[in-house]
Amino acid sequence: MKKRFLTSLGVLTFIISAFAAKPALAAGDDLGNAANNYQLYCSMCHGRDGDGKGQLAETLEVPPRNHTDAAYMSKRTDEQLFKTISEGGEATGFNSAMPAHKTILHEDEIHGMVKYLRQLCNCKHTS
Numbered sequence: 001m002k003k004r005f006l007t008s009l010g011v012l013t014f015i016i017s018a019f020a021a022k023p024a025l026a027a028g029d030d031l032g033n034a035a036n037n038y039q040l041y042c043s044m045c046h047g048r049d050g051d052g053k054g055q056l057a058e059t060l061e062v063p064p065r066n067h068t069d070a071a072y073m074s075k076r077t078d079e080q081l082f083k084t085i086s087e088g089g090e091a092t093g094f095n096s097a098m099p100a101h102k103t104i105l106h107e108d109e110i111h112g113m114v115k116y117l118r119q120l121c122n123c124k125h126t127s
């Protein structure tokens with residue numbers, strides 16, 4: 001019994017260190033933990049790759065935005081994206097299914113998330 005406990009403790013330590021050892025983001029970019037946060041807080045709707053096809057997508061009235069759509073995403077400013085993530089869809093004229101994250105994510109993390117979205121679309125604001 002004790003041995004089994006120790007084994008599971010070992011496995012747990014392994015799992016935790018595997019996560020902790022995840023390649024740190026390249027020095028100089030300030031994405032922070034955005035990629036992980038995206039998987040935790042956004043992927044169920046927006047999809048693991050940001051294509052808008054998350055597991056919950058079909059249950060929503062309005063499809064979650066496809067963050068890999070450069071044509072669309074380049075029309076949005078970073079400020080607009082920040083505000084929608086922070087205050088939720090309703091605050092910016094989008095569907096209320098898009099939740100507010102300001103109580104979950106720190107301001108810096110939301111800035112990091114905007115940068116991460118720019119990576120997903122491989123685009124910046126142009127028009």
Ligand code: HEC
Binds near residue numbers: 042060098
């Ligand atoms: C419960 C599902 C759900 C979750 C979770 C969710 N979203 Fe959304 N999101 C939506 C929906 C639905 C829309 C589309 C609203 C519309 O088009 O009216 C949307 C729209 C957006 C937009 C579009 C804003 C624009 O300017 O076009 C952004 C950016 C966005 N989400 C980012 C995120 C990020 C980042 C997260 C995680 C921190 C997240 N969302 C989590 C459902 C979700």
